[in-house]
Amino acid sequence: MSQHLTVVNHPLVQHKLTLMREKTTSTAVFRQLLREISQLLAYEVTADLPMTTQTIETPMQEMQAPVLDGKKLALISILRAGNGLLDGVLELIPSARVGFVGLYRDEKTLQPVQYYFKVPTELNDRLVIAVDPMLATGNSSVAAIDLLKGAGAENIRFLCLLAAPEGIARMKEAHPDVQIVTASVDERLNDAGYIVPGLGDAGDRMFGTK
Known part of the structure; x- marks a missing residue:
């Protein structure tokens, strides 16, 4: 995993993403695909979690077996679209602590406005994975990371479905760690701040709203 950006090129990830991009894909199918792809992305984002061993009894004998080390990691959903990724990741890591950051984008300024913030305790001792399907302008993502760092988080990763070059640059500038x-x-942002070619508004497509 590179220091700042990892693109998951696994064939199953790319195939499911193509189906999600299709504008004719229904809300129900979009939601299911998002759940499936989030688990594949979670596999990648957790690939280097710290390990330790514990003594267990197999049906054959006692052994030293590998288990995850340290406090349970924290999954932070950036509302509302982050919940689609959160659901799939939680199926893979059901013991994770969960938090929520509520931000909406002011359509005139494209700046994030906070309306909700509730996260687990002891973030400084946890790997924190923030999830949001789209990294577009990067403004909301940077604001969410600002809040998480303010709450003590020191080891943060950002998991998204699509990223625009502008959003990546914005995040790298604000949070290079x-x-x-x-x-x-994807290629770029359009004048409205949406990712192109993208897949539209992830929240609207997930929840069937406009």
Whole structure:
């Protein structure tokens, strides 16, 4: 995993992402695909978790077996679209602590406005994975990471489905210590701040709203 950006080129990830991009894909199918792809991305973002061993009894004998080390990691959903990624990752890591950062984008300024913040305790002792399907302008993502660092988080990774070059640059400038794991770096942002070619508004497509 590179220091700042990892693009997950696994064939299953890329295939499912293509299906999600299709504008004719239904809300139900989009939601299921997001759940599936989030688990594949979670596999990548957790690839180097610290390990230790403990003594267990197999049906054959006693052994020293590998287990995760340290405090349970924290998954932070950047509302509302982050919940789609959160659900899939939680199926893979059901013991994770969960937090929520509520931000909405002011359509005139494209700046994030905070409306909710509730996260687990002792973030400084946990790997913190912030999830949001889209890294577009990067403004909301940077604001969310600012809040998490303010709450004590020191080891943060950002998991997204799509990233725009502008968002990656914004995050690297503001938080060079935060690794980004994504399924695709798309071409650019349009004038409205949406990723192109992208897949539209992830929240709207996930929840069937406009």
